[in-house]
Amino acid sequence: MTSVVHRTVVCCVEGGEQCEEDESVNCCCEPCCAQWNCESTIPTEASCPERRPDFNSACEDSEQGLHCDYGETECCGVTYPEISMECTDNTWIGYYIDTLCILGLAPPCPDDTTTEPAEKSADETTTAISQCPPEWPDENSACMDGLKCPYGMEECCGEMVPDVIFECYSGQWSMLIIDSLCDFGIPCPEESTTTGV
Numbered sequence: 001m002t003s004v005v006h007r008t009v010v011c012c013v014e015g016g017e018q019c020e021e022d023e024s025v026n027c028c029c030e031p032c033c034a035q036w037n038c039e040s041t042i043p044t045e046a047s048c049p050e051r052r053p054d055f056n057s058a059c060e061d062s063e064q065g066l067h068c069d070y071g072e073t074e075c076c077g078v079t080y081p082e083i084s085m086e087c088t089d090n091t092w093i094g095y096y097i098d099t100l101c102i103l104g105l106a107p108p109c110p111d112d113t114t115t116e117p118a119e120k121s122a123d124e125t126t127t128a129i130s131q132c133p134p135e136w137p138d139e140n141s142a143c144m145d146g147l148k149c150p151y152g153m154e155e156c157c158g159e160m161v162p163d164v165i166f167e168c169y170s171g172q173w174s175m176l177i178i179d180s181l182c183d184f185g186i187p188c189p190e191e192s193t194t195t196g197v
Contacts (some may be wrong), residue, residue: 046060046062046063046066047066048066048068048085049068052068052070052071052083052085052094053085053092053094054092055092055093055094056091056092056093057091057092058090058091058092059087059090059091059092060087060090061090063087064087064088064090065086065087065088066086066087067084067085067086068084068085068086069081069083069084069085070082070083070084070085071083073097073099073101073102074101075099075100075101075102075106075109076099076100076101076106076107076109076110076111077109080097080099081097082096082097083095083096083097084097130143130144130147131147132147132149132166133149135151136151136164136166136175137149137166137173138173139172139173139174139175140172140173140174141172141173142171142172143166143168143171143172143173144168144171145168145169145170145171146168147166147167147168148165148166148167148168149165149166149167150162150164150165151163151164151165151166152164154180154182156180156181156182156183156188157180157181157182157188157189158188161178161180161182162178163177163178164176164177164178165178
């Protein structure tokens with residue numbers, strides 16, 4: 001003997017669900033018993049594959065725009081994914097996540113300190129420099145806005161060129177490194193000897 005379960009759609013309810021009746025269950029009224037249940041008509045959202053897809057492999061239409069991270073690596077106290085994948089134009093596009101540790105730039109981490117900062121006197125913390133100091137100033141130390149101070153002058157192609165220029169912006173020194181033709185070993189341009197006819 002086989003039993004057949006009959007289901008009939010009774011009504012549609014807001015929110016993408018429909019009520020279904022299971023006629024094999026006897027019940028006195030809807031929808032307060034097991035004879036009635038609501039089933040979603042909204043497709044379930046795509047989720048990331050458990051196993052990382054291969055680079056440039058096909059992905060489903062339902063996965064379009066899906067962003068998935070795989071693996072974990074820790075660097076400087078922060079956990080990062082090892083690989084990030086995204087389904088774009090039905091293809092899994094991915095890239096490896098570079099961290100300071102992977103690139104060999106940490107440790108030490110940017111927030112690590114091995115020495116205590118030196119205490120500054122009241123004069124050092126409150127007095128802004130109003131003229132170019134004889135030696136390079138410390139970056140981010142106090143200064144008067146508008147100052148522009150060249151250091152490490154050298155001759156290149158008949159002109160004196162600084163190695164660095166310190167400029168004062170918003171009360172703090174910023175350093176600009178200047179590269180000349182001579183720094184790169186590029187010959188100086190010759191002056192034109194042609195005249196107009």
